[in-house]
Amino acid sequence: MITDNMGAKDLPIGGNILEDGNSELFNTGEWRNKKPVHLDDKCKHCMLCVMPCPDNAIIHDEYDKMLGFDYNKCKGCGVCAKVCPFKAIEMKDE
Amino acid sequence: MIRERLSGNEAVAVAMRQINPDVVPAYPITPSTEVPQYFSSFMANGSVDTEFIPVESEHSAMSACIGASAAGARVMSATSSQGLSLMYEMLYIASGMRLPIVLTCVNRAVSAPINIHNDHSDSMGVRDCGFIQLYCESNQEAYDNLIMAVKIAEKAMLPVMVCFDGFITSHSVENIELLEDDIVKQFVGKYEPEHYLLNPNEFISMGPLDLQNYFFEHRKQLADAMKDSKRIIEEVSEEYAKISKRKYNLIENYRMDDSKIAMVVLNSTAGTAKEVVDKLRDEGIKVGLVKPRTFRPVPVKELVESLKDMKAIAIMDKADSINGFCGPLYSEITSALYSEGLNIPTVNYIYGLGGRDVKTSDIEDVFRSLLKIAKDGKKSQTTYYLGVRE
Numbered sequence A: 001m002i003t004d005n006m007g008a009k010d011l012p013i014g015g016n017i018l019e020d021g022n023s024e025l026f027n028t029g030e031w032r033n034k035k036p037v038h039l040d041d042k043c044k045h046c047m048l049c050v051m052p053c054p055d056n057a058i059i060h061d062e063y064d065k066m067l068g069f070d071y072n073k074c075k076g077c078g079v080c081a082k083v084c085p086f087k088a089i090e091m092k093d094e
Numbered sequence B: 001m002i003r004e005r006l007s008g009n010e011a012v013a014v015a016m017r018q019i020n021p022d023v024v025p026a027y028p029i030t031p032s033t034e035v036p037q038y039f040s041s042f043m044a045n046g047s048v049d050t051e052f053i054p055v056e057s058e059h060s061a062m063s064a065c066i067g068a069s070a071a072g073a074r075v076m077s078a079t080s081s082q083g084l085s086l087m088y089e090m091l092y093i094a095s096g097m098r099l100p101i102v103l104t105c106v107n108r109a110v111s112a113p114i115n116i117h118n119d120h121s122d123s124m125g126v127r128d129c130g131f132i133q134l135y136c137e138s139n140q141e142a143y144d145n146l147i148m149a150v151k152i153a154e155k156a157m158l159p160v161m162v163c164f165d166g167f168i169t170s171h172s173v174e175n176i177e178l179l180e181d182d183i184v185k186q187f188v189g190k191y192e193p194e195h196y197l198l199n200p201n202e203f204i205s206m207g208p209l210d211l212q213n214y215f216f217e218h219r220k221q222l223a224d225a226m227k228d229s230k231r232i233i234e235e236v237s238e239e240y241a242k243i244s245k246r247k248y249n250l251i252e253n254y255r256m257d258d259s260k261i262a263m264v265v266l267n268s269t270a271g272t273a274k275e276v277v278d279k280l281r282d283e284g285i286k287v288g289l290v291k292p293r294t295f296r297p298v299p300v301k302e303l304v305e306s307l308k309d310m311k312a313i314a315i316m317d318k319a320d321s322i323n324g325f326c327g328p329l330y331s332e333i334t335s336a337l338y339s340e341g342l343n344i345p346t347v348n349y350i351y352g353l354g355g356r357d358v359k360t361s362d363i364e365d366v367f368r369s370l371l372k373i374a375k376d377g378k379k380s381q382t383t384y385y386l387g388v389r390e
């Protein structure tokens, strides 16, 4: 496991990452300058916003209910707001 | 031991046959073309079981080397001049990912104007790319260094470039002593990387994004590995001496013992210069020669040790830095001397660019002017272009 304070002697050499599934640890939400906001009253839970999200950042439950956004992952690209047919996602400045 | 007569390219290809690497991606370029050419005939004969990848460019050749090496394969290739220039981007990736790729660099001038003959502009141009660089005077040295390079690369986890002079060494046939196939195979052994992509028992990502918090540490690892490679090169050379009876050091001192005047020179010109050293010694003039075998890592300690008592030194560069001052060998060796507090009159000769012939009489002129500098204790100029028409 790579930690923030590791020095040259301890880090795996050549930038190798010796574990799997670690992209989860990469907080792409830090890059966001616009934030999608879910307008629950307008949402029809059609799930059209889920697939196009490049970061898998749309939270939904097993019974197909759109619940909001994972702001640790959402880069604020606005694709979801664009595809929503019911204007149920609004992009707001951070 | 097998006595043979081979050209430098052939010698290197024979070494590759004996090593039997897993993957050889290559693209032809003069004067290194014969290396993959001979090697592909070994493939056709069934004497190696290498995966040979005829790629569409040198950029792809080094890319394929990187992919195969990351996958866990033992990988070799060969190139020259513009080919090495085209690899430039990927060379840094090979070293940064710490992949032990062995690359033969048959030294040739870099365009423009177009020239296919020997100088060291190609390998000197990539001197900071993180490859170990071994320089070879003769076909024998090219053969020996290539075999050692495999082991050095894998122990140091650094790529190695084996450099020798285009046409002069690559195409001239010399007597050579080869090792038996099984002795070479035993020496290089089986490549067992610690981490590799095709290992089914390990999860790994290689070459990922590496931003502000880690990149610097990874570069320090690379710097440390290059520093530590001196020890590894010495160990591997020691081991090689046992099977070959040929002992290589980081530098070769030729008749330096009681010398007060020295020339520092790489590759085949060292052979020409040794002839001149012998001649002057016969006249009772005490001169010597230092031939670095490694330029990366720079053998600082060894060079300082050999040169510290000199009264005058000529450093020969078969490449120009076009920096308005001097060539690459000069700037690094003089900085090594200066760092040790030594201020010896030292001159730089840029010589033989684009394959311009360097004769024993040219070398003798250099030594004779050093005699004068040693006598006066001062020089009138630092950098000369040996034999150029003004």
Ligand code: SF4
Pocket (backbone or CB within 6 Å): A042, A043, A044, A045, A046, A047, A048, A049, A050, A066, A083, A084, A085, A086, A087, A088, A089
């Ligand atoms: S596309 Fe719009 S309406 Fe459909 S689930 Fe997403 S937010 Fe709700």
Ligand code: SF4
Pocket (backbone or CB within 6 Å): A036, A052, A053, A054, A055, A056, A057, A058, A069, A073, A074, A075, A076, A077, A078, A079, A080, A081
């Ligand atoms: S703004 Fe982009 S990243 Fe964020 S939830 Fe919408 S589609 Fe995904």
